[in-house]
Amino acid sequence: MKRISRLMVKKVAVLGAGMMGSAITVPLADSGNYVNLWGTEYDVPILEHIRKTSMHPSLKANLPKQVNVFYPEELDKALYDREVVFIAVTSDAAKTILKRALPYMGNARKVIILSKGIHVENDKIMSLSQVVSEGIKSMERDIDVISVGGPCIAEELVKRVPTLGVYASYNLNSALDCKKVFETDYYKIIATDDVIGVELCAALKNSYAIAIGWSYGLSDAGDYKTVYNLESLLLTQAIKEMRVIVKSFGGNDETVIGPAGLGDLNVTIKKVEGRNVNFGRLLGKGMSFEEAIKCMHVSGKTTIEGVPTAIKIYEFLTRSEHLSQILDELILLKALTNVLKGKISVKEALSEILEDISKD
Amino acid sequence: MKRISRLMVKKVAVLGAGMMGSAITVPLADSGNYVNLWGTEYDVPILEHIRKTSMHPSLKANLPKQVNVFYPEELDKALYDREVVFIAVTSDAAKTILKRALPYMGNARKVIILSKGIHVENDKIMSLSQVVSEGIKSMERDIDVISVGGPCIAEELVKRVPTLGVYASYNLNSALDCKKVFETDYYKIIATDDVIGVELCAALKNSYAIAIGWSYGLSDAGDYKTVYNLESLLLTQAIKEMRVIVKSFGGNDETVIGPAGLGDLNVTIKKVEGRNVNFGRLLGKGMSFEEAIKCMHVSGKTTIEGVPTAIKIYEFLTRSEHLSQILDELILLKALTNVLKGKISVKEALSEILEDISKD
Numbered sequence: 001m002k003r004i005s006r007l008m009v010k011k012v013a014v015l016g017a018g019m020m021g022s023a024i025t026v027p028l029a030d031s032g033n034y035v036n037l038w039g040t041e042y043d044v045p046i047l048e049h050i051r052k053t054s055m056h057p058s059l060k061a062n063l064p065k066q067v068n069v070f071y072p073e074e075l076d077k078a079l080y081d082r083e084v085v086f087i088a089v090t091s092d093a094a095k096t097i098l099k100r101a102l103p104y105m106g107n108a109r110k111v112i113i114l115s116k117g118i119h120v121e122n123d124k125i126m127s128l129s130q131v132v133s134e135g136i137k138s139m140e141r142d143i144d145v146i147s148v149g150g151p152c153i154a155e156e157l158v159k160r161v162p163t164l165g166v167y168a169s170y171n172l173n174s175a176l177d178c179k180k181v182f183e184t185d186y187y188k189i190i191a192t193d194d195v196i197g198v199e200l201c202a203a204l205k206n207s208y209a210i211a212i213g214w215s216y217g218l219s220d221a222g223d224y225k226t227v228y229n230l231e232s233l234l235l236t237q238a239i240k241e242m243r244v245i246v247k248s249f250g251g252n253d254e255t256v257i258g259p260a261g262l263g264d265l266n267v268t269i270k271k272v273e274g275r276n277v278n279f280g281r282l283l284g285k286g287m288s289f290e291e292a293i294k295c296m297h298v299s300g301k302t303t304i305e306g307v308p309t310a311i312k313i314y315e316f317l318t319r320s321e322h323l324s325q326i327l328d329e330l331i332l333l334k335a336l337t338n339v340l341k342g343k344i345s346v347k348e349a350l351s352e353i354l355e356d357i358s359k360d
Numbered sequence: 361m362k363r364i365s366r367l368m369v370k371k372v373a374v375l376g377a378g379m380m381g382s383a384i385t386v387p388l389a390d391s392g393n394y395v396n397l398w399g400t401e402y403d404v405p406i407l408e409h410i411r412k413t414s415m416h417p418s419l420k421a422n423l424p425k426q427v428n429v430f431y432p433e434e435l436d437k438a439l440y441d442r443e444v445v446f447i448a449v450t451s452d453a454a455k456t457i458l459k460r461a462l463p464y465m466g467n468a469r470k471v472i473i474l475s476k477g478i479h480v481e482n483d484k485i486m487s488l489s490q491v492v493s494e495g496i497k498s499m500e501r502d503i504d505v506i507s508v509g510g511p512c513i514a515e516e517l518v519k520r521v522p523t524l525g526v527y528a529s530y531n532l533n534s535a536l537d538c539k540k541v542f543e544t545d546y547y548k549i550i551a552t553d554d555v556i557g558v559e560l561c562a563a564l565k566n567s568y569a570i571a572i573g574w575s576y577g578l579s580d581a582g583d584y585k586t587v588y589n590l591e592s593l594l595l596t597q598a599i600k601e602m603r604v605i606v607k608s609f610g611g612n613d614e615t616v617i618g619p620a621g622l623g624d625l626n627v628t629i630k631k632v633e634g635r636n637v638n639f640g641r642l643l644g645k646g647m648s649f650e651e652a653i654k655c656m657h658v659s660g661k662t663t664i665e666g667v668p669t670a671i672k673i674y675e676f677l678t679r680s681e682h683l684s685q686i687l688d689e690l691i692l693l694k695a696l697t698n699v700l701k702g703k704i705s706v707k708e709a710l711s712e713i714l715e716d717i718s719k720d
Contacts, residue, residue, distance in 0.1 A: 151592030156584065162714055163589035179718070185711070188718035224516065228630040229523035232511035232623040239617060257599060257617055263592040270588040351545065354522055358539070358548035 008181050009033055011107075013082040015097055017043040020114050021088030022056045022063060023154035027187035028086075029064035030160075037063070038070040038078035040089060040097065047071055061158040079104040084112060084178075091117030091128055091305075098132055102139050110174060111136065112146045112167070116202040117305070120312035125249070127199035129168075144174035149198040149260030150190075151267040162186045166260040168198035190259065197251030201261040204245060204313070206306030208238035209268045210280035211336045214346045217284020230350075231269075237332045237357060238265060244329045245313070276306040283339060284346050310336050331356040368541050369393055371467075373442040375457055377403040380474050381448030382416045382423060383514035387547035388446075389424035390520075397423070398430040398438035400449060400457065407431055421518040439464040444472060444538075451477030451488055451665075458492055462499050470534060471496065472506045472527070476562040477665070480672035485609070487559035489528075504534040509558040509620030510550075511627040522546045526620040528558035550619065557611030558620045561602060564673070565625040566666030568598035570640035571696045572629045574706045577644020590710075591629075597692045597717060598625060604689045605673070636666040649702050670696050691716040 010033045014021045017039030028035045039047040049057045050069050056062075070078035079085065079101060085108050089097050094115050111132060119126045129147045136143050149166040157163065167175040167189055175191035183189050192198065212234045215227040242261055243253040255261055269277050275296065282292035296304060314337040317323050317330070327334065335349035344352070370393045374381045377399035388395045399407040409417045410429050416422075430438035439445065439461060445468050449457045454475050471492060479486045489507045496503050509526040517523065525542075527535040527549055535551035543549050552558065572594045575587040602621055603613040615621055629637045635656065642652035656664060674697040677683050677690070687694065695709035704712070 151589045151596075153586070153589055156586060156589045159584055161584045161587055161589050162593065162710060164593050164718065183718070185714060188714055190718055224519055224521045226513070226516060226630075226632075227521055228627040229511045229513055229516045229521050231630070232626040233522065233524050233619065235626055236511075236617070236619050236623040239622065243617075257596070257603075259593065259596050262599065262622070263596045266592040266595055267588045270586075270591070350522060354545060354548055358524065358543070358550055 010084050010181050011082050012036070012084045012086065013038060013079050014086040014088055015078075015101060016040065016086075016088035016090075016115075017046050017050070017056075017069070018088060018090075019056075019058055019154035020152075021086065022046070022050075022059060023158040024086060024088065024114060025063055025067045026158050026160065027184045028182060029066045030184045030187075031182050033181060035064075035067045036070055036078045036082065037067050038075060039072060040093070041072045044072065056158070059155055059158045061155075063158075075100060076104045079108075081107050083107055084110045086112045086114055087132070088114040090303075091115040094128055095131055095135055098135050102136070102141065105141070105143070108143055110144045110146060110178070112148060112178065114148050116199075116206075118199065118203040118309060118312075120316050125313070125316060127196070127203075129195060129199060144169055144171050146175055146178060147195055147199050147202075149202050149264055151259055151263035153267050153271055157187070160184075160186045162188075164188045164190060164259045164263065166190045166192060166198055166255075166258070168192050168195045168260075170195055192252075192255065192260075194252040194255045196249055197246045197253075197255030198260045200246050200249060200251055201242060201256055201264060203305075203309050204242050205261070205265040205268050206276045206304075207310035207313070207336060208234075208242065208265060208306075208332070209274065209276040210283070210304070210306045210310070210340075211332055212238060212265075212269045213277040213280020214284035214350065216277070217281040217286070217346070220281065220285045233357070234332065234353075235265070235269070237353070241330050241332055244326050245317075245333075248323050248326050275301045275304055279304045279306070286346075289340060289342050307340055311340060370444050370541050371442050372396070372444045372446065373398060373439050374446040374448055375438075375461060376400065376446075376448035376450075376475075377406050377410070377416075377429070378448065378450075379416075379418055379514035380512075381446065382406070382410075382419060383517040384446060384448065384474060385423055385427045386518050386520065387544045388542060389426045390544045390547075391542050393541060395424075395427045396430055396438045396442065397427050398435060399432060400453070401432045404432065416518070419515055419518045421515075423518075435460060436464045439468075441467050443467055444470045446472045446474055447492070448474040450663075451475040454488055455491055455495055458495050462496070462501065465501070465503070468503055470504045470506060470538070472508060472538065474508050476559075476566075478559065478563040478669060478672075480676050485673070485676060487556070487563075489555060489559060504529055504531050506535055506538060507555055507559050507562075509562050509624055511619055511623035513627050513631055517547070520544075520546045522548075524548045524550060524619045524623065526550050526552060526558055526615075526618070528552050528555045528620075530555055552612075552615065552620075554612040554615045556609055557606045557613075557615030560606050560609060560611055561616055561621040561624060563665075563669050564602050564605060565621070565628050566636045566664075567670035567673070567696060568594075568602065568625060568666075568692070569628040569634065569636040570643070570664070570666045570670070570700075571692055572598060572625075573637040573640020574644035574710065576637070577641040577646070577706070580641065581645045593717070594692065594713075595625070595629070597713070601690050601692055604686050605677075605693075608683050608686050635661045635664055639664045639667070643699060644706050646706075649700060667700055671700060
């Protein structure tokens with residue numbers, strides 16, 4: 001374990017005791033910091049389980065003994081004196097939780113967002129970090145906001161499988177500070193100021209994972225034994241298009257080739273229970289959009305983040321005067337959007353993609 | 361199926377009736393060309409099987425009826441009148457077979473190399489296409505040489521699973537001609553003049569597949585259930601280093617992010633029976649280099665192409681006055697070479713990589 005100076009040790013709070021919020025407490029505690037883990041009203045059964053056994057019921061792994069667990073009504077205690085606050089609730093709850101938390105965050109200098117998500121309005125795309133930043137500013141507080149990307153399956157992080165987190169902040173020094181205090185020998189941190197690139201990657205990878213999932217569905221349907229050639233074609237096309245999109249929004253296209261883009265997309269398509277890739281798989285198997293949604297709902301998975309993200313970004317680009325020119329290059333995103341809107345089947349989509357892909 | 365003008369139809373010979381040589385006859389025949397498939401002395405049992413049943417015994421799939429099969433002693437007949445000759449024998453046999461074939465290649469305008477391999481001499485690195493080109497020139501013949509990259513598992517190609525071939529030639533028009541006559545609705549062709557980039561990708565992906573294989577070995581050893589975080593970290597680092605190497609040799613680093621680089625590396629690590637990734641897997645499981653080699657030999661796999669490629673390129677770079685500066689960036693290649701030379705264990709290699717990877 002890396003030795004760090006006691007002066008660098010931080011008092012940290014993690015808001016959200018789901019898989020990711022709980023898993024991140026492992027490197028945070030291992031790097032010597034004081035960690036409070038607070039759960040929402042939805043997390044109560046998890047919190048009780050952890051208090052009784054120190055094991056997280058979904059992660060099926062023990063959290064470090066040094067982690068203090070707090071119930072929903074103990075938000076003030078969980079945040080008391082905390083310099084760094086991680087937000088790890090679902091992306092649609094992030095704003096509400098932040099509002100509840102801010103009054104108790106007198107000592108907070110950094111908010112680190114593990115939740116992912118983008119919000120599209122008519123005239124602009126807002127990332128979760130922007131939503132959070134605006135919330136903080138409206139309360140007249142001066143806190144650095146940092147978004148985290150990179151390949152990070154919670155079930156693996158809690159077991160200390162080596163990986164990388166990409167910490168993005170407009171204030172690069174703030175991200176570098178995180179590197180100093182939160183790195184361990186298995187959890188490395190890369191600091192960047194490409195906030196847009198990291199956040200777009202985190203959102204887009206869900207959409208492209210749906211399209212890559214099609215290939216597994218074709219295999220399931222018995223059309224082919226393996227489909228690695230097609231998977232690879234879709235993967236490289238996804239990376240190509242993510243670079244075009246990130247660049248057009250002012251991000252750095254190199255981010256897409258790194259851990260936050262390719263790295264995160266790769267774990268997203270690999271994770272057996274990943275909902276985006278499995279949704280795509282059902283479509284590839286020949287199900288209609290409605291049938292696939294129904295099937296996901298039956299297994300309790302009601303949110304397929306990649307669906308609204310793909311449609312919103314595609315429609316946003318269509319409406320945009322100066323960005324619509326990149327649509328010609330977004331062969332896969334276009335086909336995906338048409339499948340998600342029920343306009344074409346996956347097989348038709350694949351024919352179109354193959355026809356277009358080798359034109360340039 | 362794409363309709364092509366009869367004027368464009370080519371008379372093609374494929375030399376080598378192994379998996380890849382046989383599989384490529386499928387799109388070649390489907391795109392309407394006349395195809396002769398010739399086998400070497402080692403291929404005789406395969407040829408007999410195809411003649412009797414039209415099925416390739418290892419591919420377990422039928423070859424198109426239009427494909428004419430030729431025995432080793434029929435090389436002259438197989439090549440008679442052929443305008444395009446595909447070389448699909450093992451890379452170390454390519455030069456010899458070409459020498460045997462050239463006297464009968466009076467009509468040949470193109471040689472297309474499906475075999476992969478690089479040859480390192482003290483002062484330079486030669487790709488297989490360079491070796492073949494020199495052979496052609498020494499016989500005072502004027503034939504375009506084209507190298508093929510991209511994600512292309514033969515077992516899938518023969519079943520018409522959609523994919524892309526990247527055809528690279530210093531004469532771009534020659535590669536574009538191939539696109540015109542060999543493309544089908546499932547086999548697309550991208551033409552490029554980045555010969556160095558495509559050939560280095562084809563060679564390097566074998567070496568990096570060994571290192572990515574380590575992660576699966578750690579999982580096999582029971583250390584972790586899944587290791588997708590680590591796999592992703594190694595994959596993105598591999599792509600990063602392949603870009604550095606390709607660029608330093610005068611190739612285009614964009615090639616690495618496309619089908620010939622990322623696409624081919626992805627199928628290489630996915631293919632269950634892939635020898636490079638499986639060799640890496642054995643090392644990751646804790647076997648020594650010798651134990652892993654022995655284990656591969658038992659299953660009849662005596663050539664692990666990525667091993668000599670990694671060592672030769674690393675040593676070449678070490679000796680090179682103006683290229684050795686890039687070694688600092690080649691964290692993974694360095695660790696891999698040290699593992700292959702028995703200097704460090706995979707676990708030590710991973711520690712070193714993790715230590716170095718987040719420094720920049």
